[in-house]
C-alpha cells in the first residue's frame with residue numbers, strides 16, 4: 153500500500169469536517185484549540201515520518217476541502 | 228522524497244474565501260481554476276460573476292472578470308463574446324440569478340446557441356440575501372420566505388431550468404452534477420472542462436448545473452448538507468447528462484463549413 157501524508161493549513165480551515173467524513177483511514181480529527189478566525193480546524197492525526205501511518209495520499213480530503221487548506225504528499 | 232500530489236491551482240489567487248464553512252461555491256471556484264490551468268487558457272478567459280454569494284468571484288479566479296447586475300450575466304457575456312469571439316467566456320450564476328431574474332435572456336442565449344459556458348450553481352435558495360425561497364426550492368422545503376415549507380399551489384413547483392434550456396436547439400451540452408463527495412467533484416470538473424471545450428470548438432451553448440450545498444441557510448452541518456443533496460435534492464434534480472449533441476453538432480458544423488464530416 154502506498155504511503156502518503158497531508159499538511160493542513162489550520163488558519164485556512166473553517167472546521168466544516170468534510171475531510172473527516174471523506175477520509176477512508178480516519179486520519180483527520182477536529183482540533184480543540186481555536187484558530188485565529190475562531191474555528192476549530194481539522195488536524196492530521198499522524199506523524200509525517202511515522203512508519204505505521206495509515207494515510208495513503210489518496211487526496212480525497214483535499215478534493216472535498218472547500219478552502220483548499222490541505223496539501224497532499226505521497227512517498 | 229515525498230512528492231506533492233495536491234495543491235492550489237495557479238489560476239486561483241491567494242485570497243481566503245469569504246464563503247461559509249462547507250459552502251460549495253469555493254469548491255466550484257477551484258474546479259474552474261483547475262480547468263483553466265489544464266486547458267492553458269488563463270490569458271484569454273473572461274468570467275462574468277453574478278449578484279449572489281459569488282459576487283466576489285473576481286477576488287479568487289485569476290482571469291479578467293466583468294461583474295453583471297443580478298440575472299444579467301448571460302447578456303453581459305453575450306456582449307463580450309460577440310465583440311471578442313476569440314475569448315473564452317463563462318458565466319457563474321446562482322439559481323436565484325439564472326433561474327429567476329435572469330430566465331429570459333438565458334433561454335434566448337441558449338436558443339441562439341451563444342458560444343458561452345454557463346456555470347449554474349443551484350443551492351435552492353437565495354443564499355446571499357438570507358436564504359429566501361427560489362424557483363428551485365424543493366416542495367416542502369423551509370426557507371425564510373416559506374416558513375411552513377414550499378406549497379406548490381401557493382409557491383409554484385421546483386423549476387428545472389436545465390430541462391427547459393435543453394429544449395432549445397442552440398444548446399448542445401447540459402449536464403447536472405454535484406459537489407457533495409470527491410467522486411461527484413471529479414465528475415463536476417469533467418463537466419466544466421467539457422463545457423469549455425464545447426465553446427472552444429465553437430459548437431453552441433453549454434451549461435453545467437451544479438447542485439451546491441448551502442449549509443448555513445439550510446441550517447445543516449456541512450456533512451449533513453451534502454447528505455441532503457444526495458438523498459433529497461437529487462429526487463427533484465437528478466444528476467447526469469441532460470443533453471449532449473456535440474457529436475451531431477460537430478458533423479453539422481463541418482458540413483456548414485463545406486468540410487466533409489468525419490465518420
Ligand SMILES: Cc1ncc(C[n+]2csc(CCOP(=O)(O)OP(=O)(O)O)c2C)c(N)n1
Pocket residue numbers: 277278279280281296297320321322323324325348350352353354355356361
Ligand atoms: C436587481 C436586483 N434585485 C435583487 C437583488 C438582491 N439580491 C442579491 S443576491 C440575490 C439572490 C442570490 O441568490 P442566488 O442567485 O441563488 O445566489 P446564491 O447567493 O444562492 O449563491 C438577490 C435577490 C439585487 N442585487 N439586484
Ligand code: SF4
Pocket residue numbers: 156157158174175176177178179180206207208209210211212213214224
Ligand atoms: S490523503 Fe486520503 S488517507 Fe490521507 S488524510 Fe487525506 S483522505 Fe485520509
Ligand code: SF4
Pocket residue numbers: 245246247248249250251252280350354355440441442443444
Ligand atoms: S450563504 Fe450559503 S451559498 Fe452563501 S456563502 Fe454561505 S453557505 Fe455559501
Ligand SMILES: [Mg+2]
Pocket residue numbers: 321322323348349350351352353354361
Ligand atoms: Mg442560490
